[in-house]
Amino acid sequence: MTxxxxxxxxxxKNFQLDNLSFTIPSGYICGLIGQNGAGKTTxxxxxxxxxxxxxxxxxxxGMDYAGEEKRIHNEIGTVLTEELFDPSLTLMQNGxxxxxxxxxxxxxxxxxYLELFGLEKSxxxxxxSKGEKLKxxxxxxxxxxxxxxxxxxxxxxxxxxxxxxxxKILKExxxxxSRSVVLATHLTEDLDRMADYLIFLEKGxxxxxxxxxxxxDSYRMISGEAYKIRLLQKEKIIRMEExxxxxxxLTAHSRLNRYDRELVVAYPTIEExxxxxxxxxxx
Amino acid sequence: xxxxVRDYFRAIKISRLGRETNGLFLLSxxxxxxxxxxxxxxxxxxxxxxxxxxxxxxxxxxxxxxILLRSPGLDKMMYLCPMSRExxxxxxxxxxxxxxxxxxxxxxxxxxxxxxxxxxGLFSAVQILLNDxxxxxxxxxxxxGENDGTNKEIQQQILIIALAFISNIIETAIVADxxxxxxxxxxxxxxxxxVQLPMSLKYVRYQKQKLDDAVYYxxxxxRTA
Numbered sequence: 001m002t003x004x005x006x007x008x009x010x011x012x013k014n015f016q017l018d019n020l021s022f023t024i025p026s027g028y029i030c031g032l033i034g035q036n037g038a039g040k041t042t043x044x045x046x047x048x049x050x051x052x053x054x055x056x057x058x059x060x061x062g063m064d065y066a067g068e069e070k071r072i073h074n075e076i077g078t079v080l081t082e083e084l085f086d087p088s089l090t091l092m093q094n095g096x097x098x099x100x101x102x103x104x105x106x107x108x109x110x111x112x113y114l115e116l117f118g119l120e121k122s123x124x125x126x127x128x129s130k131g132e133k134l135k136x137x138x139x140x141x142x143x144x145x146x147x148x149x150x151x152x153x154x155x156x157x158x159x160x161x162x163x164x165x166x167x168k169i170l171k172e173x174x175x176x177x178s179r180s181v182v183l184a185t186h187l188t189e190d191l192d193r194m195a196d197y198l199i200f201l202e203k204g205x206x207x208x209x210x211x212x213x214x215x216x217d218s219y220r221m222i223s224g225e226a227y228k229i230r231l232l233q234k235e236k237i238i239r240m241e242e243x244x245x246x247x248x249x250l251t252a253h254s255r256l257n258r259y260d261r262e263l264v265v266a267y268p269t270i271e272e273x274x275x276x277x278x279x280x281x282x283x
Numbered sequence: 284x285x286x287x288v289r290d291y292f293r294a295i296k297i298s299r300l301g302r303e304t305n306g307l308f309l310l311s312x313x314x315x316x317x318x319x320x321x322x323x324x325x326x327x328x329x330x331x332x333x334x335x336x337x338x339x340x341x342x343x344x345x346x347x348x349x350i351l352l353r354s355p356g357l358d359k360m361m362y363l364c365p366m367s368r369e370x371x372x373x374x375x376x377x378x379x380x381x382x383x384x385x386x387x388x389x390x391x392x393x394x395x396x397x398x399x400x401x402x403x404g405l406f407s408a409v410q411i412l413l414n415d416x417x418x419x420x421x422x423x424x425x426x427x428g429e430n431d432g433t434n435k436e437i438q439q440q441i442l443i444i445a446l447a448f449i450s451n452i453i454e455t456a457i458v459a460d461x462x463x464x465x466x467x468x469x470x471x472x473x474x475x476x477x478v479q480l481p482m483s484l485k486y487v488r489y490q491k492q493k494l495d496d497a498v499y500y501x502x503x504x505x506r507t508a
Contacts, residue, residue: 013508050362050500074365084360086293100286101364 001075001147001180002026003047007056010046015204017042019056022209024197027177029170031191031212032184033270034201035278040184043201044152047182048078060148074103077141079151083133087126091136094125095143104145113139117162131157142169149173149181155190167194188270198270200277207277216267220253221276224263231260239276250276287381294353294378299423335397335455339411342393343451346386346418347444355379355422355497356507362500372498379422379494386419387412397458406468407454413475414447414454417483422493425507436489443486446479 008020017039024030032040045051046058049065049072058064060072078084085094091114092107099105114121117135119128128136134154141149149170155163167190170181185191191198198215200208208215219238222229226247229240236257240249250268251257259265268276355375366374393415394408421443424436450471457467496502 048363050359052499052501070365070367070370073363076363078363080359082359084358084363086358088293098360098364101366103365 001061001178002059003030003061003148003180003182004059005056008046008053008058009055010042010051011054012042012051015039015042017046017201017204020199020201020206020209021056022199022206024180024182026180027174028196028211029174029181029183029194030197030199031188031195031270032182032199032201033186033188033191033274034207035274037203038201039204040201041152042204043199044080044150044182044184047150048076049073074144075147077144077146077149079134079137079141079149079154081134081152081154083125084137085125085133085140088124090122090124091119091128091139092121094136095140098140099144102144106143106145110139110143113142117165131159131162134158135162138166142173147179149179149183151181151183151185153185154183155185155187163190170194188274191270195270200274202278215273218253219268219273220251220257220259221266221268221272222249222251222259222263223247223266224260228260228263239280241276241279248276250280287377291378291381291385295349296352296354299352299354335458338393338396339451339455339458340448342390343415343418343448345389346415349382349386350418350421351423353382353423354425355493356425356503357497359500368498372495375494375497383419387416390415390419406472407457410468410471410475411451411454414450414479417443417447417479420483420490421486422490425493436486439482439486439489443479443482446474446482450474450479 003022003024005023006021008017010017015037020043032043034040042051046053047060049069052065061075063072065072085091086097089097092110095105095110095114096107099107099110111121114136117139119132119136119139125133125136134157138151138154155166158166170183171194173179174181183191183195195212197211198208199206208218222232224246226240226242229237229247229249232249232251236252238250238252240247250273355378357371357375361371390412394411398408421440424440453467453471493506496506
């Protein structure tokens with residue numbers, strides 16, 4: 001399932017998402033990153049059809065929400081930080097109640113995922129912990145043959161053991177190449193090892209959108225003596241920080257760049273990139 | 284139909300009583316009601332009055348409570364479920380109409396309690412049902428008390444309910460054989476036609492706009508923010 005956005009803009013009361021353009025191919029795990037208030041949740045709400053696009057175009061597998069809302073929603077599984085289910089109903093009751101709207105909802109699949117995640121199907125949703133609620137939503141998202149999973153910061157509430165299971169399930173989910181995942185998260189080390197595509201937002205604007213290899217090819221983390229780093233082209237240095245032992249800098253990279261041998265040149269992790277890029281305007 | 288019945292009763296949320304607008308509304312209703320009972324006076328707990336109160340005012344109170352405990356909008360998960368705009372609109376309006384039907388049924392049951400009274404003629408029964416209908420078609424106001432639109436809507440609701448309540452109080456007195464009936468009934472009917480009905484028709488635009496806003500998550504969120 002592909003997602004195409006062209007010139008996507010959305011104006012809210014105190015915030016604006018401005019001119020986003022990206023294409024997430026089928027079979028990819030897309031990491032959506034940015035500081036708090038960058039616009040991640042707004043973008044997810046647009047992808048989920050909860051918000052309507054003000055300008056630009058958004059196509060999910062070639063369909064737009066104006067004409068094909070039902071078909072698109074039938075293909076999407078969602079895990080949001082809010083509690084989507086009815087707290088007074090049991091997990092299976094919730095699954096069956098909402099599952100009746102989906103063409104391919106499978107009651108047995110829901111039961112088996114609940115069991116796999118260590119959840120009791122007859123327990124009321126309201127009595128679960130935060131992490132268990134997210135697991136329940138995840139079980140439901142997997143139970144109706146979704147082609148696209150949209151996940152808003154679920155992993156922060158998972159225990160380490162379940163996180164491994166979670167990522168294993170995501171890998172299996174996209175294995176056939178026809179499904180995609182959009183995962184908004186602050187736990188960037190997970191994206192470093194899992195994501196195929198990255199969208200980085202800052203204050204409603206798109207800083208980067210492309211596959212992870214392109215991201216890695218575009219930037220470098222340079223460590224070493226500060227004066228040697230300063231010898232690099234000034235316009236390429238996004239942000240440099242010095243301490244008693246040396247300096248570290250995030251730089252834009254191209255194949256023509258050459259670096260002093262005594263400098264340590266590495267791919268930036270997503271976390272390093274976010275940290276240095278976010279502070280680029282500071283003195 | 285089975286789904287609408289189930290969803291209707293599941294949509295009741297006791298926590299809504301804590302909302303600012305609902306709290307203000309309930310507070311005004313339950314202050315106005317005892318004051319008016321005192322003002323209309325002569326309540327000496329005769330059996331006829333008790334039965335009349337049960338048949339007329341209790342259904343009214345239950346209707347108001349039912350309105351306050353449910354939202355015309357949907358839970359967020361419903362906006363994520365596969366439904367076209369038309370299907371969602373049909374669902375919202377269907378739930379609304381079912382709610383009106385349930386409240387009118389409660390009102391009708393109340394009227395059936397008082398019908399055995401010789402003073403409860405057809406006119407009184409119809410008047411009571413009409414008053415209850417003006418309340419039954421309402422939905423809870425949404426949004427914060429800082430919203431001018433919400434405040435105007437609440438003011439209209441309180442006025443409509445207060446007038447219906449006063450009218451029903453007087454009907455209670457008629458049914459309990461406390462008041463001479465012909466001219467009073469004529470006056471009540473006149474007030475209904477000249478004052479209550481136009482007010483309710485003016486309120487209808489708030490109602491329709493609210494239900495239409497509930498069709499989309501974004502418009503509903505804007506309304507309830």
